[in-house]
Amino acid sequence: MNLYLHGFASGPGSAKAVDLARRFAAAGRQLEVADLTPGAFGFERSTPSSMLAIVDALLAPATPPHALVGSSLGGWLSAVTAARNPAVERLVLLAPAFNLVERWSGRLTAAELAGWKRDGLEVDHHATGTRRRIGWGFFEDAERHPAYPVVTVPTLVIAGRLDETVPLPDIERFVERTPSARLVVLEDGHGLEGSYARIFEECQSFLA
Numbered sequence: 001m002n003l004y005l006h007g008f009a010s011g012p013g014s015a016k017a018v019d020l021a022r023r024f025a026a027a028g029r030q031l032e033v034a035d036l037t038p039g040a041f042g043f044e045r046s047t048p049s050s051m052l053a054i055v056d057a058l059l060a061p062a063t064p065p066h067a068l069v070g071s072s073l074g075g076w077l078s079a080v081t082a083a084r085n086p087a088v089e090r091l092v093l094l095a096p097a098f099n100l101v102e103r104w105s106g107r108l109t110a111a112e113l114a115g116w117k118r119d120g121l122e123v124d125h126h127a128t129g130t131r132r133r134i135g136w137g138f139f140e141d142a143e144r145h146p147a148y149p150v151v152t153v154p155t156l157v158i159a160g161r162l163d164e165t166v167p168l169p170d171i172e173r174f175v176e177r178t179p180s181a182r183l184v185v186l187e188d189g190h191g192l193e194g195s196y197a198r199i200f201e202e203c204q205s206f207l208a
Contacts, residue, residue: 001062002207004033005055005074008097009043009134011035011127016071016094016196023200029207031069034058036077043125043132047141048077055081065089067207072166072190073097076149079174083149091155092203095163095190099147099170104139113139148174155181156206158199160188 070078075096
């Protein structure tokens with residue numbers, strides 16, 4: 001199974017997911033796209049663990065081996081899944097959001113963190129084009145998972161040198177400690193919007 005995991009405050013209809021699924025299909029390969037926050041309040045109540053449970057449920061009935069293609073938060077979740085599921089044999093990580101808790105702790109003030117804990121955190125939700133509020137449980141649960149999962153399977157990492165969300169050094173740190181990983185750095189930002197064709201070419205070669 002080839003399974004795509006979308007990013008934070010995103011969904012299965014993201015431009016990157018749709019584009020890659022279309023390109024995979026044109027090449028005769030299916031790319032399933034997960035919905036990690038299903039339901040009317042799925043995002044508000046989501047945690048990394050709830051998302052990982054969805055991934056596990058999608059993979060369980062499918063015939064291995066599996067390849068995961070993860071974007072941003074989905075990239076980190078893909079690595080967490082591969083670290084604990086031997087049926088996952090290849091990873092493609094697009095601007096993976098490693099070191100999530102430390103990065104958020106450094107960017108949010110003490111007052112903002114306290115407000116998140118008290119009222120939830122309001123963010124731009126890219127899938128719906130609205131502002132939505134995610135619960136503090138997301139942050140607490142993220143602390144329970146490794147910032148840099150130990151991955152041993154072949155891994156292709158694609159990152160943007162101009163990434164304004166996940167600094168390139170955070171991604172390089174994962175690659176440095178993962179002998180099975182290869183890093184491709186593109187002149188692009190976090191969304192890699194200008195690189196869909198290149199991403200597909202790299203995926204095709206890597207997953208062949």
